Amino acid sequence: MTTDNRQMWAELGIDLKKHDMLMNALPPIYKEIYLSQRNRPQGMGFFDFVVGDIHGIRVRELRQHAKDGAKVVATYCVFVPDEIVLAAGAIPVGLCAGTNFSIQAAEQVLPHNTCDLIKSSFGFKLGRTCPYIQASHLIVGETTCDGKKKMFEILSEYQPVYVMEVPNKKNKVSRELWLSEVVAFKGVVEKLTGNKITEDKLAQAIKLVNGKRRALQRLYQTRKANPPPISGKDALLVTQVSFYDDVARDTQQINALCDELEKRISNREGVFPPNCPRILISGCPMAIPNWKLHHLLETSGAAVVCEESCIGTRSFSDLVGEDKRSMDDLLKAIADRYMEIHCACFTPNTERIEDILRLAKEYKVDGVVHYNLLYCHTYANEAVRVDKALEKEGIPLLRVETDYGDDSGQLRNRIDAFLEMIQG
Amino acid sequence: MTTDNRQMWAELGIDLKKHDMLMNALPPIYKEIYLSQRNRPQGMGFFDFVVGDIHGIRVRELRQHAKDGAKVVATYCVFVPDEIVLAAGAIPVGLCAGTNFSIQAAEQVLPHNTCDLIKSSFGFKLGRTCPYIQASHLIVGETTCDGKKKMFEILSEYQPVYVMEVPNKKNKVSRELWLSEVVAFKGVVEKLTGNKITEDKLAQAIKLVNGKRRALQRLYQTRKANPPPISGKDALLVTQVSFYDDVARDTQQINALCDELEKRISNREGVFPPNCPRILISGCPMAIPNWKLHHLLETSGAAVVCEESCIGTRSFSDLVGEDKRSMDDLLKAIADRYMEIHCACFTPNTERIEDILRLAKEYKVDGVVHYNLLYCHTYANEAVRVDKALEKEGIPLLRVETDYGDDSGQLRNRIDAFLEMIQG
Numbered sequence: 116m117t118t119d120n121r122q123m124w125a126e127l128g129i130d131l132k133k134h135d136m137l138m139n140a141l142p143p144i145y146k147e148i149y150l151s152q153r154n155r156p157q158g159m160g161f162f163d164f165v166v167g168d169i170h171g172i173r174v175r176e177l178r179q180h181a182k183d184g185a186k187v188v189a190t191y192c193v194f195v196p197d198e199i200v201l202a203a204g205a206i207p208v209g210l211c212a213g214t215n216f217s218i219q220a221a222e223q224v225l226p227h228n229t230c231d232l233i234k235s236s237f238g239f240k241l242g243r244t245c246p247y248i249q250a251s252h253l254i255v256g257e258t259t260c261d262g263k264k265k266m267f268e269i270l271s272e273y274q275p276v277y278v279m280e281v282p283n284k285k286n287k288v289s290r291e292l293w294l295s296e297v298v299a300f301k302g303v304v305e306k307l308t309g310n311k312i313t314e315d316k317l318a319q320a321i322k323l324v325n326g327k328r329r330a331l332q333r334l335y336q337t338r339k340a341n342p343p344p345i346s347g348k349d350a351l352l353v354t355q356v357s358f359y360d361d362v363a364r365d366t367q368q369i370n371a372l373c374d375e376l377e378k379r380i381s382n383r384e385g386v387f388p389p390n391c392p393r394i395l396i397s398g399c400p401m402a403i404p405n406w407k408l409h410h411l412l413e414t415s416g417a418a419v420v421c422e423e424s425c426i427g428t429r430s431f432s433d434l435v436g437e438d439k440r441s442m443d444d445l446l447k448a449i450a451d452r453y454m455e456i457h458c459a460c461f462t463p464n465t466e467r468i469e470d471i472l473r474l475a476k477e478y479k480v481d482g483v484v485h486y487n488l489l490y491c492h493t494y495a496n497e498a499v500r501v502d503k504a505l506e507k508e509g510i511p512l513l514r515v516e517t518d519y520g521d522d523s524g525q526l527r528n529r530i531d532a533f534l535e536m537i538q539g
Numbered sequence: 540m541t542t543d544n545r546q547m548w549a550e551l552g553i554d555l556k557k558h559d560m561l562m563n564a565l566p567p568i569y570k571e572i573y574l575s576q577r578n579r580p581q582g583m584g585f586f587d588f589v590v591g592d593i594h595g596i597r598v599r600e601l602r603q604h605a606k607d608g609a610k611v612v613a614t615y616c617v618f619v620p621d622e623i624v625l626a627a628g629a630i631p632v633g634l635c636a637g638t639n640f641s642i643q644a645a646e647q648v649l650p651h652n653t654c655d656l657i658k659s660s661f662g663f664k665l666g667r668t669c670p671y672i673q674a675s676h677l678i679v680g681e682t683t684c685d686g687k688k689k690m691f692e693i694l695s696e697y698q699p700v701y702v703m704e705v706p707n708k709k710n711k712v713s714r715e716l717w718l719s720e721v722v723a724f725k726g727v728v729e730k731l732t733g734n735k736i737t738e739d740k741l742a743q744a745i746k747l748v749n750g751k752r753r754a755l756q757r758l759y760q761t762r763k764a765n766p767p768p769i770s771g772k773d774a775l776l777v778t779q780v781s782f783y784d785d786v787a788r789d790t791q792q793i794n795a796l797c798d799e800l801e802k803r804i805s806n807r808e809g810v811f812p813p814n815c816p817r818i819l820i821s822g823c824p825m826a827i828p829n830w831k832l833h834h835l836l837e838t839s840g841a842a843v844v845c846e847e848s849c850i851g852t853r854s855f856s857d858l859v860g861e862d863k864r865s866m867d868d869l870l871k872a873i874a875d876r877y878m879e880i881h882c883a884c885f886t887p888n889t890e891r892i893e894d895i896l897r898l899a900k901e902y903k904v905d906g907v908v909h910y911n912l913l914y915c916h917t918y919a920n921e922a923v924r925v926d927k928a929l930e931k932e933g934i935p936l937l938r939v940e941t942d943y944g945d946d947s948g949q950l951r952n953r954i955d956a957f958l959e960m961i962q963g
Contacts, residue, residue, distance in 0.1 A: 224923060225920065226920060226922075228913070228916075229916065229919075258886060260685055261684055261884075262916045264707060264886050267886065268886055269923050278708070278886055280707045280708045281707075282706070283705075283706075284682070284702070288719040292715075295712040296712075460685075462682060462692055489652070490914070490916075492650070492652075492686045492916070493685045493688075495650035495653075495689075496685075496689030496690060496692070496693065499649070499650075500693065
């Protein structure tokens with residue numbers, strides 16, 4: 116925590132006293148959960164560094180960009196098209212939050228039985244403890260769940276918010292609505308930045324973001340190996356950081372890590388014993404520093420090999436078509452790609468269930484853990500159908516509903532029982 | 540409970556043993572809550588009769604219609620256009636449920652932290668205790684909240700379900716999406732019934748349903764009088780019954796009741812002492828037999844004079860334009876009218892807050908009670924903005940979050956304190 120950082124935070128209106136508490140709390144947690152792992156890939160050094168100065172160096176970059184005239188656009192969902200933000204010379208920053216540190220502040224305003232992800236995110240604004248929100252010029256929300264949809268209305272009283280409508284169904288008219296939302300968003304970003312988005316710039320941004328997605332696909336590909344060359348915790352962290360780091364640098368770092376992991380695979384080198392139980396986690400997103408479930412699983416003898424999640428496969432599985440030239444075609448390609456995200460906001464969302472079954476096979480998992488944030492209705496209801504589908508396929512399932520509180524003891528008991536069961 | 544009824548229920552696949560429990564439980568509750576009221580309008584006799592044979596006479600009618608070739612369409616929300624159902628010779632039946640009797644069955648499948656309205660509705664199907672669902676040929680759902688949107692997916696495993704997409708925003712494209720949903724719904728109903736919806740039939744159905752809405756408007760108009768000529772409980776019951784009774788008969792009965800109420804007003808005759816505290820209830824719908832809040836308020840010295848609710852003003856405040864002739868114009872008029880429902884599913888939904896302020900003035904209320912079903916995210920979040928708006932106008936507000944359980948003791952304490960406060 117340098118003096119420079121503190122001055123920057125003060126300039127951003129951060130509540131320094133509260134913020135110090137957060138900054139002091141994180142290092143020991145990180146040490147316990149991350150640095151305690153054995154045989155970590157060297158490529159994780161970059162990500163350790165990023166977390167080590169989590170509210171420093173990247174915020175400083177954003178501030179520098181802003182001084183140079185660029186705008187910062189805060190987002191909370193994989194439906195907001197980064198390509199459009201980047202094509203206008205602005206910087207997208209994913210801000211979903213994963214700590215109960217900021218929840219008390221949020222509960223002064225939001226209903227108690229809102230999911231912790233929403234409360235944590237909102238609380239960072241209310242408590243002025245997140246320099247990323249403070250440094251952003253526009254918050255872009257969406258309508259993927261009731262809690263967020265309505266929270267954004269309240270948030271708009273504190274900072275400029277624009278909301279994109281994600282439809283509920285996936286038919287022709289719903290797709291047209293979404294396309295029109297993508298087109299409208301281009302206008303919003305152009306107005307915010309004062310920059311016109313050209314075909315060339317948009318095509319370039321599409322390639323840039325696809326590059327990051329390809330790197331994450333490559334990372335997840337390595338996790339199919341037995342033994343996996345990287346822990347689930349580390350892979351989750353890489354995915355989490357990809358939401359707010361500089362896209363080009365992040366892509367480079369993920370690819371460098373993958374070079375190392377692929378070498379490990381050639382040498383049959385892994386971070387867990389061969390044939391340890393392999394787990395697919397499916398469900399709600401896990402934002403930094405929400406590492407609880409992975410940590411419990413991986414300190415109970417399992418390896419998390421895939422996340423079917425917004426902070427996981429849903430964020431990178433589909434690419435935007437790169438062969439388009441006209442603005443209409445480019446925007447259509449973007450709209451089409453985002454409609455392929457199999458979010459539980461859609462009805463029906465059978466594609467997600469198919470994804471889970473497919474991923475379970477591809478990653479050769481021994482069991483699935485369905486992760487539900489308490490009070491998240493869409494995933495909780497969808498779990499009923501997931502349960503049925505997995506049962507039919509004979510794939511063991513553990514349904515976990517939790518929040519950001521410490522229920523580790525109880526969870527570990529359930530996880531141990533589950534792992535025992537799947538190991539027969 | 541006649542032998543005829545039991546035979547009909549058996550034919551409908553009703554779980555007779557469980558159903559008997561329900562049928563035996565209702566009369567004493569109704570007696571305590573309704574029949575104990577003093578100086579009730581004679582016109583309530585019809586509605587007492589309807590509730591007295593709640594699963595009998597109307598179900599028999601539906602069965603007779605079905606034998607004559609008509610279809611029964613079950614709905615759970617004011618967004619499903621009854622006009623289209625009626626124009627195809629089918630019968631719409633609103634089926635939202637308001638009892639914890641059916642919740643235990645629902646919780647075997649649905650997430651526990653789903654609102655009781657959804658659980659109660661779903662539980663009636665799962666437990667086979669609602670002859671209306673059993674007698675219906677199609678269930679029509681909608682996407683107004685996460686809980687219902689996803690519950691309908693599960694419900695579709697038990698009975699045919701069709702879901703209409705209600706958009707999240709109210710801009711031009713969202714309105715186009717909704718219009719296309721209304722058009723598609725016409726096709727669905729035509730296919731179900733085998734009847735073509737003609738312009739004439741649709742225009743006729745529009746007038747029919749508008750007639751009911753006008754009658755309910757007239758009923759609510761009488762409640763503006765001081766003293767009110769009808770209790771809030773009775774007015775709520777009339778609105779509840781309007782969701783499943785025959786439209787023409789119901790309209791006639793409401794109007795007959797209004798004749799009587801208007802005479803009472805001329806005679807300055809009321810059911811409460813003049814100048815007792817007048818309350819507007821705003822928020823989530825109250826389905827039969829959810830009378831808890833009204834009962835508590837009206838046995839604590841207050842008069843409920845209006846419900847800003849789906850089972851309240853939102854169901855009848857707007858009429859469909861009656862001057863249209865072509866099918867396109869008729870469908871557009873229907874779509875336009877339904878988009879005027881100020882449901883918390885929309886973002887933003889500032890119009891609802893304006894409604895509350897307007898109704899508070901029109902009905903000369905002394906306070907507003909915001910009624911929130913536990914786990915209903917949209918209304919719970921909107922309550923934050925309602926709170927702010929009412930505070931600005933100096934209108935006292937009590938925010939109640941509850942379910943179908945018995946928390947009457949605690950609620951009565953809060954209501955008493957609130958009524959004391961507003962009476963200075």
